[in-house]
Amino acid sequence: MAFRLNAPSLQAHLCVKGGLEAIAFYEKAFGAECTYKQMAEDGVRVLHANLALFGSEILLHDEFPEFGGPVASPHAHGxxxxxxxxxxxxxxxxxxxxxxxxxxxxxxxxxxxxxxxxxxxxxxxxxxxxxxxxxxxxxxx
Known part of the structure; x- marks a missing residue:
């Protein structure tokens, strides 16, 4: 997958616990279309996904606490x-x-x-x- 950008833009990148379930929810709830998905090496978690919805695109990935850093799902942060x-x-x-x-x-x-x-x-x-x-x-x- 090649990344291309024609103009500056802002894009949400959601961190979730349960990436596959989140994709299914966004498809059902918002009519999202998953245009790209890459699973992590564990075969369980979503490493990266692109979802087209409401005329825009968001990115999504599962939690990866082993990588460190402050990025976690809203549930992890309260x-x-x-x-x-x-x-x-x-x-x-x-x-x-x-x-x-x-x-x-x-x-x-x-x-x-x-x-x-x-x-x-x-x-x-x-x-x-x-x-x-x-x-x-x-x-x-």
Missing amino acids: GASIALNVNLPNPSDVDAAMTRAEAAGAITFMPAGDVFWGARYGRLTDPFGHVWAFNAPLAPG
């Missing part, structure tokens, strides 16, 4: 330190995305609702500890 914000075109898309994720096992902690900045917005936590926020502009008026 919670997520960031939220992945998904901007959608329509308010109904927020409700649909959250309903689909909940059906796949996500836990909503901020139900979708209309918020002061003129958007439909809601937040949930996936089974791997990552926080996802869904946002769509409300119709003017």
Whole structure:
């Protein structure tokens, strides 16, 4: 796999405990497509995966405590330190995305609702500890 970059960009790289299960969850919950996956030498953990979702791409890998360093899943750190914000075109898309994720096992902690900045917005936590926020502009008026 050759790495190519045409312009600067920012990309989330998620660390999870249970990489194969996480890939399956993101496929079911968010309609993700795993475009690349490399397993670790142990044949159990995901060394690297690329997932296409919501018009973007995220990277994913399992925990590797034997490598040292501060990178670990949110569960290992006691919670997520960031939220992945998904901007959608329509308010109904927020409700649909959250309903689909909940059906796949996500836990909503901020139900979708209309918020002061003129958007439909809601937040949930996936089974791997990552926080996802869904946002769509409300119709003017």
